[in-house]
Amino acid sequence: MLIFFIFAVSTPLLAQNFPIHYTDDLGREITIEKEVERIISLAPGITEVIYALGLEDKLVAVSSACDYPEEALSKEDIGRIDEPNLEKIVALEPDLVIAASVTKVESLNRLTELGIKNIGFKPASINDTIDMIEDIAYLTSAGRTGNEITSEMQAEFQRLKDLVDQKLKNNDRKKVFYEIWSDPLYTAGKGTFIDSLIQAAGGYNIAREAEGSWPTYNLESLIAADPEVYISSAHSTPDGLTLAELRQRDIFREISAFKNDRLYLVDQDLVNRPSPRIIEGYKEFIKAIFPELKEEIN
Structure with missing residues (x-):
């Protein structure tokens, strides 16, 4: 069984106040008490977001599926995206593990039992992706950079969509x-x-x-x-x-x-x-x- 998470609300705010409370798609309320300093990414897209936000120094490990940017290949490898090495993850003492829908529910539930905070995403569209980047930026205290990235993405997406809509008229x-x-x-x-x-x-x-x-x-x-x-x-x-x-x-x-x-x-x-x-x-x-x-x- 695969696990899909969705944020209950979008949080585009730039100001950072702790603690942060949010509820994932399993109905679990998770609290981040202080600024996240150690991140593990289980998905290639998530890893790309972390680097785009300038948080690569906080990225302590990635799954073996993460191969972009090239620098990600030098990060600690915690195994497969669907069934990562949980012992290795726990030993690295991350503040936050970010997953995608490919990671099995059993693995994520076990991490929670072991006291490791985790959250995942399953964006189904470009707008969902933009929201995801905004949310990750907020959770990792990179709201300003996240806002810059998502604003540019939204503007370019709208420009391209307008071109497509114009073609579909005829x-x-x-x-x-x-x-x-x-x-x-x-x-x-x-x-x-x-x-x-x-x-x-x-x-x-x-x-x-x-x-x-x-x-x-x-x-x-x-x-x-x-x-x-x-x-x-x-x-x-x-x-x-x-x-x-x-x-x-x-x-x-x-x-x-x-x-x-x-x-x-x-x-x-x-x-x-x-x-x-x-x-x-x-x-x-x-x-x-x-x-x-x-x-x-x-």
Whole structure:
């Protein structure tokens, strides 16, 4: 079972007053008595936020999934994102452990039992990501920097969204398929972060009609849905997919996206990680759906 947390309220205030009280999605009230000095991040997106806020000196450890920025690789490794090494975490005496939805509930509950404060996030959109950054900044006494980052993100998001909205006035939404894994063919369904990005970028995610958040697709279903835009990433095959290899998939030749060469590779880390870089991931989706906007977007 996975655990998802959501802040009860958004806290964009710059002033810092202690103690801080908040309630997570499990209904647990957690109190931060003083400024956080030792942070452990379990998720790549969270780690990127910590560095963006200038808190890298307070970051004592990360999970093995955290690989950006490069400096994060030199931090203490506390193991897998889903099942981190709890003994190691406790030994490092963090003031706050910040998790994402991939981390198992059993691990987080055990940390709480051991007296380690922890909180996690599952942002489902760009706006959720902006709120998350704002909340992390508030909890870690970096409100001013957080406000600067989120204000810039919000302004750029609105600029890009206005471009998309203008295009949609005279164009129908393109049917889009996003490939997470090639064999078997996995995609992102309704309610996922990818689904939200496709929608915000002016497309229609055909997997919204499938069952589940991470559905598999057979060839017949894909041909029947007939996506006009097909998006994948290098991470969708064991050896790394290239655009040339994607174009050579003769088995998909009946699909409009392949007939019209509307095939694209995006940087998976940009579009999958809720972090300040999500705006760049949003741009990649817009360029795939509306390539004519490339110059205005950049």
